[in-house]
Amino acid sequence: MNYIENIYVCLMAPLLITSLCLRGRSRRVIVFLLGGMTVCLLSSYISTFIAAVQGADTLSASLEIAPLVEEIMKFLPVLFYLIVFEPDKSSLSDSVLVISLGFATFENTCYLTQNGAAHIVHLLIRGFGTGAMHVVCGALVAFGLVYLWDRIWIRITGTVGLIAMAITYHGIYNILVSQSGAPALIGYFIPLITLLLLAVFGKDLVKKTLR
Amino acid sequence: MIETVVNIIQLIITGACSGIALFNAVRTEHRAWTLVGLFSGIFFMGDLYWLLFLLFYGETPPYSFIPYMSWYASYLFMLLLLVTVKGGIRRRPVRRILIPVMLFTVSMCLYYMTFGDYIGNIICMLLMSMLIYHSADGLINHTEQVTEGNNRSIFEATLFFCFAEYGSWTVSCFSEGRAVRDLYYLFDLLLSLSFILIVLAARKAVDR
Numbered sequence: 001m002n003y004i005e006n007i008y009v010c011l012m013a014p015l016l017i018t019s020l021c022l023r024g025r026s027r028r029v030i031v032f033l034l035g036g037m038t039v040c041l042l043s044s045y046i047s048t049f050i051a052a053v054q055g056a057d058t059l060s061a062s063l064e065i066a067p068l069v070e071e072i073m074k075f076l077p078v079l080f081y082l083i084v085f086e087p088d089k090s091s092l093s094d095s096v097l098v099i100s101l102g103f104a105t106f107e108n109t110c111y112l113t114q115n116g117a118a119h120i121v122h123l124l125i126r127g128f129g130t131g132a133m134h135v136v137c138g139a140l141v142a143f144g145l146v147y148l149w150d151r152i153w154i155r156i157t158g159t160v161g162l163i164a165m166a167i168t169y170h171g172i173y174n175i176l177v178s179q180s181g182a183p184a185l186i187g188y189f190i191p192l193i194t195l196l197l198l199a200v201f202g203k204d205l206v207k208k209t210l211r
Numbered sequence: 212m213i214e215t216v217v218n219i220i221q222l223i224i225t226g227a228c229s230g231i232a233l234f235n236a237v238r239t240e241h242r243a244w245t246l247v248g249l250f251s252g253i254f255f256m257g258d259l260y261w262l263l264f265l266l267f268y269g270e271t272p273p274y275s276f277i278p279y280m281s282w283y284a285s286y287l288f289m290l291l292l293l294v295t296v297k298g299g300i301r302r303r304p305v306r307r308i309l310i311p312v313m314l315f316t317v318s319m320c321l322y323y324m325t326f327g328d329y330i331g332n333i334i335c336m337l338l339m340s341m342l343i344y345h346s347a348d349g350l351i352n353h354t355e356q357v358t359e360g361n362n363r364s365i366f367e368a369t370l371f372f373c374f375a376e377y378g379s380w381t382v383s384c385f386s387e388g389r390a391v392r393d394l395y396y397l398f399d400l401l402l403s404l405s406f407i408l409i410v411l412a413a414r415k416a417v418d419r
Contacts, residue, residue: 064274164284168256171277175263201237
């Protein structure tokens with residue numbers, strides 16, 4: 001039995017207290033981190049519910065249902081922030097990334113409590129792989145939402161497309177890491193390589209696209 | 212076996228096309244290249260998901276939300292590409308060609324719905340209607356010389372892509388048989404070819 005609500009409470013409490021003591025940008029970062037953890041918890045409930053309704057086994061749930069639910073859920077706090085607070089481009093892209101970070105942190109913590117913390121090499125690879133995967137998926141959505149399109153309806157259409165891309169990317173990652181040996185290693189390294197490529201070419205692409 | 216080979220060919224072509232398009236997007240200043248990259252990239256990812264599932268679990272995904280969603284998203288990016296090369300959205304009267312386009316797509320959708328998947332078929336019908344309409348509209352504009360530039364081939368390539376998609380869907384509706392299977396693979400190869408045509412057409416349109 002994995003009591004993810006209890007883990008959530010333990011992680012959330014200090015962050016919540018800290019957020020009350022902070023102001024401005026620092027508070028915003030903590031709140032987004034909390035938001036990411038909260039949507040991770042909710043995603044777990046929703047995925048389990050959908051899997052039960054569809055009669056899916058654990059494997060199908062993790063490979064087919066979880067990526068869909070998680071990426072959509074990760075986008076909801078961003079959408080709320082965008083509609084209610086109308087932030088500038090920089091704040092918006094930061095919010096997407098910090099929410100992804102919170103999500104990955106909570107997911108990794110749950111993984112640790114379920115599978116133990118004995119194998120440092122595996123945890124190192126998994127930690128970086130999963131973290132990078134969530135950040136890449138967040139960056140994909142942020143890229144479209146912030147930079148790629150100017151008109152509102154094109155922005156909506158493009159963002160829907162990029163969320164679908166993030167879902168598929170997440171699904172491919174889950175298929176690969178569900179295997180053992182080389183496919184799992186490839187799966188863990190793909191997000192790291194993608195992140196590296198985004199860091200090298202992403203800014204250039206954004207600059208050129210904006211011209 | 213042949214199905215896997217055809218899938219791998221499509222995977223290689225879509226992967227190469229997205230790589231070329233994204234490289235050009237970084238190199239040049241054109242949004243069209245980014246959209247071609249996203250279009251072929253997401254189609255590639257849908258194919259990859261499908262193929263990996265088939266490879267590791269020996270069956271197609273039981274709940275195929277993810278690959279189908281990625282293929283529908285690729286139509287969305289194609290639509291954005293067409294709008295971009297047409298010079299954005301302008302308030303123009305809707306052409307009469309929309310009627311035969313809708314007649315075709317709706318009737319095909321109704322036929323496909325007899326095999327199930329109502330929501331997927333309706334989404335597909337809407338996206339395909341817009342793709343075919345915008346391509347036909349672009350071609351007519353080009354013929355009437357309403358728009359300038361060398362965009363004709365991108366509209367033709369899109370129509371070819373839609374033709375290959377409809378061909379493969381329709382053939383897959385018929386019962387199994389050697390001839391039907393061969394025809395399905397042929398349409399799948401034509402679909403792969405359409406990606407190459409779209410990249411070539413984008414190069415022509417961007418270099419105008």
